[in-house]
Amino acid sequence: MSPPPRKPAPPERAQLMATCLVDALYPEVGHAAVAVLERLGVETDVPLDQTCCGQPAFNAGLWRDARAMGRHTLDVLTRDEAPIVVPSGSCADMLVHQYPILFADEEPYRNKAKAVAARTFELSQFVVDVVGVPDVGATCRGCLTYHACCHGLRGLGIETQPQTLLDHVAGIERTPLDDADTCCGFGGLFSLEMGGVSGAILGRKLDAIEASSADTVIVTDVSCLMHMMGGLRRRGSPVRVRHIAEILATRGESPAAVDRRHIPAGGASSGEG
16 A cells, blocks of 8 residues: 655745735734744745735726736735735735736736735635644633634635634633624725625624623734724723734733734744734
C-alpha cells in the first residue's frame, strides 16, 4: 500500500492586505493580524503602496473607478507570489470573486486577477485551512460571543474557522448568539442609502447581543465592528465589539485591555496597517 500523500508545507511568508478601514480607523487590528501570523512562523510583509481595492465603487456601479483602483491593487500584490491575507471577509471576497468579473475582458489584468484570487484568504481561513493551526496560543478573559459577518460567511464560506480558533483561546467563556448569522445591517453603502432599514436590522442584532449576556462580541470585519459598536454606544451598553485578530493576539488580557491599543507586530517586513 502506498503511503498517503504528504500535505504541503505551510507557507513561510505572506502579504497582508490591510484594508482601508483597518489602515485609517483600526490599525491595531492590522498589528494584531501580523502578530498572529508571525507567532505562527509566517513572515509577513505589508506592501506600503496598497490602497483601496475598489469595493465601494464596485458596489455602487462605478466600475470604471473600481477598475482603476483594482489595477493598482493587482500591480502591488503581484510583485510577490506569497499568499495574500486579508483581515476582512468583504475585501477578501472582492479579490476572490469580483476581480475576475471586473477584469474578465481586460488583459493582462484578467490573468493577474485569477492569480490573486487563487491565493487570497481571509485571516481565520488562512490560519486554519492553509497554515493548519487551530490553536494559536492565545489566552484571554471574559464572556465572548461570535457574530458571523455576511461576506465571509456567504461569499467565502467561512463558518467554522473563526469559531475553531475561538474554541482554542484559553480562559474565555463562550456564549451563543441568537441569529448569529443574520446581518448586522451595515452592508457598506446600504447603511447610508437606506439608513432606516439598516438601523432596524441593527436594532434586532443589538437586542440579541444584549440578551446573550456576553461582554464582548467577536467579528471578522471591522466594518461590522464599527456599525455594531456605534449602536451599542448609543444605547449606553458596556458590551464591546472586537476583531478576532485582537483576541488571537492576546496573552492573558481581557478584551477591555485590548481596547484601542496597538499590539506589537514583531518583525514585520514593513509596517503599514
